[in-house]
Amino acid sequence: MAEPQGEPAKYLARLSEWADSHLTLIRNISTGMAIAGVILFAKSIKLTTKFTSALDIPVEFIEKNVKLRGRLCHITEKGLEVEHVPISLPFLSSLQRKWQSNGVLLIRLAGVELTPNAMVWLQEELKPAQMMWFQLLGREDLVLDCLILVNKGRFFSVCLNEEILRQGLGKTIRIEGLHHDSPLYWKLHKRLLQAELKALKKNKGIWKEESYFEKLRDHISNNKFVQKLKQFANWLRIHI
Template identity: 50%
Template sequence: MSTTCRSLPEKQKPKGEGGTDRQQRDLETPKSRNVVSVISQLADDNLTLVRNISTGLAAVGVIVIARSIRVITKFRAAAEIPVRFIERNVRLRGKVHSITERGIEVEHVPIYLPVISPLLSKHRDVSTAPLVVHLAGVELTPEGKMWLQKNLVPPQTVWLQLISREDNTLHCLVSQSRGSVWSYCMNEELLRLGLARRAPIAGVPPGSPLHWRLHKRLHRAEVKAEKKGLGLWKRESLWERASKALRDNPLLRLMGRIFKRTRTE
């Protein structure tokens, strides 16, 4: 006698639980899909507008940042440079305008940002005014001025590291590019060639960290010229020293005058 095994019926969920959840999902899914579809359709229909708004917001942000740090502002006088630029020894780019008794006249060249720079300078005065720059911590000799006029020919580009400001004059470390990678500081170069001597660093408190850094750099350059006997440190030869000693000897000068009188008589 065979017995038939019947599979036990699955446990049925209570009425009102599974059926209700499935019905809610069926009702909510079309609604959610409809909202997403509407948003996507609006974005597709107004894609150009969305892009323009994003671009405009980005441009406004860049303009606000650029104006706040004044990287694209053209300075026409030392007084226009913010105090924080001087305190942080910011480097400015410029073109040599001329070299006069007042110092090096440099036309400031700000950072150029396409589209934004023309917009900010569109309604401004386009006239140019040079900044008056002194080589910080350096006193030029006449030969040094000639060297400077020969090596800083307008409109060469230079970099000005701001050190201090007095009235309408900037005291800077002036650098010039040498090739595509290297640059050299003209303050140090003039001292290294013996064409200048160290001078007090105007506007920098003695004993400050900045003063000691500059003093060390400039002193090192001057010592090199002194050791090599260059420029104003040039040493006279033995013959030159002997000739000078003979010319300055009182007895020899007296004998020379007596000899001239006897010849005239």
């Protein structure tokens, strides 16, 4: 003969029956709480935040040299204007776009002094709206000093800072934003110097040696006697 159930057992049985009949609702609530937790966590560490100004980027991101993703907008003399593309949550991508504001980041190629021909090369090599990764190294007012990586094919990426030096389109300079005595500074500075050395060995770009005829032409044009002859010829042209 079964013993009569106590009050706690009855409540537990009723709760179990209710849970069984509302299993879908409970699962939805659990899923919703999990999603909310992911969103709050992502926002707390700014994974899903779109940065529209260099000043918006947390100091911790720059100190830890975080890599961010972006889309190229314009190539200017001051640097590359890039739209930051934050991490997208698949189930909230449309909602994320509503939160995000418009604006671009001005990015400078760290450790490289560009020549005018470098601007032409960048415009030829980079596609409009091309995706790229930029590693934060330093910040000066509204400008970010970064290493910039672009994909070349499916499995290959190129560092623009190094590639410009390999083409002889720039010179290695101090990497702004990094401490001069830090291991990372010397690691990156060594890579840039090695890229510049390759251009020097191959006589590329600014390291290209003048030919004998080019040197002779420059020597003649700079000769004082030749310059006086040109001045005399110009005087005759004006007065005759």
